[in-house]
Amino acid sequence: MNDERPPTPHQPEKPEPAFTPSGTPPAPLVRTREGDIIHLGPELAVGEADVRAERGEFVTGTSLSKDAWRRLLKNRLAVFGLIMVATITLASVTGPFLIKELTGLTPDYIPTDIAALKSLPPFTAPDGSFSWLHPMGTDNQGRDLLARVLQGGQISLMVGIIATIMSLIIGVSYGAVAGYLGGRPDSVMMRLVDVLYSVPYIIIVIVLLSMFRGQTARGQLILLFVALGSVSWLTMARIVRGQVLSLKNQEFVLAARATGVSTPRIIFRHLVPNTIGPVIVYATLTIPTIMLTEAFLSFLGFGVQPPIASWGSLTTDGIQNIAIFPWQLICPGVTMGLTLFSLNFLGDGLRDALDPQMRKF
């Protein structure tokens, strides 16, 4: 195992240090009065908080999550990512309804007017004048591209989130069990992960999706969740295993065992909640990867099938008409790129905020 990082315990309740604002401070080494300037050797130097505590100015403690949140908000790119992700998600969820309310257009609405039965550039009416009706233009059948992109966003985000949740469930359970059991079961389980790691899984996913073509669009979508979720849990398992290894010998686990808590309960109620930090970080970075894979599979024709559309399939449709109607590619493509970009920045920011030791870039 070369992926063992230094232990990074994520305990919500840390053992209380000697100097605490809430506890009674032990007898101070140097008596101070209000206004005294303290001169101490470096080994005796106390933090500002400790001095204040002695003086009776209690400092409010910062919880791990509050601290992480503060660090995240300091990272401008991560905040940008957070805002973009929130905006795009909100727009994808509510957008199609809003557009329907405001203009009566649905993602599948094909105009009956023969003049509108063509692909219109953004902000253009059928007669060529400026119009707010189609901010992203229309596709070959005259369907509103903005409504389609927003609805495609629902599908793309859903694939990303559901497949990530699947990989979370598998990866966390697998890693936690392997880490807690240790010894032979652990080395067998992790050797299997090593073997699966070197499998060119995308090839197997392509074979799976092409052989078991979903009979319906919905069936294909479920197949996609399963295929993507079941191949992306390996790193998660490794991360959780590493965390559990560093946690399992701590006192709270010993206490749980001593009071007769069952092994599954120790793993899932005591250990897993403590691995949440790195898990959140990795999950945030898994979502864009899975969305990218979905788009890639849709491009090859193995992803979502019509009438369901995702960003990947919309982009693929756009590629066919690139020479004449470039907006059909650029609008969904840029929306997808922006989302992945924001998610990646958010994930990076979360990693720096939640787990500074994991910081890589």
Next chain:
Amino acid sequence: MLRFIIRRLIITIPTILVVITITWGLIRLAPGNFYTGDKALPEAIEQNIREKYGLDKPWHEQYLRTMGHILRLDFGTSLKYEGKSVNEIIARSLPVSATVGILAYLLALIVGITVGSIAALKQNSKWDYASMTLAMLGISIPNFVLGPILVLFFSLTLYWLPPSRWDGFPSKSVILPVITLSAAYMAYIARLTRAGMLEVLRSDYIRTARSKGLSETQVLVRHALRGGLLPVVSYTGPALAFLLTGTVVVERLFVLPGLGNYFIQASLNRDEPLILGIVAFISMTLLSMNLLVDIAYGFLDPRIRH
């Protein structure tokens, strides 16, 4: 070292067998057959086909026969490209994929390492932020979006480069596929180089090198790069897998007669020997490359001796 190589080989071979078995299993478990089309075949004809391809035998016999052939690197004859052996198809399409892949990887290495090193040396400068934002953009924009945009610009507007054709190497037709494929790698390599260099530049041995009076260039080239590029070396393994999916897309986009295109076609056609042949070939290449990378890693980093 030898023990390490032998141990790795011991898990590599079962891995290849597992991959082929899973693929074979998926093809066989899926409903239907390669000869089932829209029209139902007369029973006699179906019987003949089943006999010809050995489908009438029990499944374990078929499995062992297939595995035996694959282990002897005899992948059989394609079902759809009549009379063409799978080995022949691989031999013909591999050079195309390999050319694009290798060129893209070299380009990515050159650009990525340069940009990453500069970003690390000028940490937190405007240049650092700009190049890292650009790198994140490169990771986030799918290559099948980037490719057509490049085509739109360089082929359909400026008429500089052909939009989709293959004239072999060296020719103008190579440029767009290579750039499209290498963009994401460039971005990854730049990020990895920056991270690796940042870590190394703070380390003690760099301070020692500086304090013994080496010039900054010498410190950088002879000491920092060697340690700072380790993450890039270990990325080569994943990069190869990544290259694989990348080439599939790029070959589809630019209509190149490469391995990826044949693989997609074979999957759509249910061309069992061709699918298995390509899967086996790709896994073997990938795993042996991974092994090579691990060995190289041991040589580059004296701290890691297996």
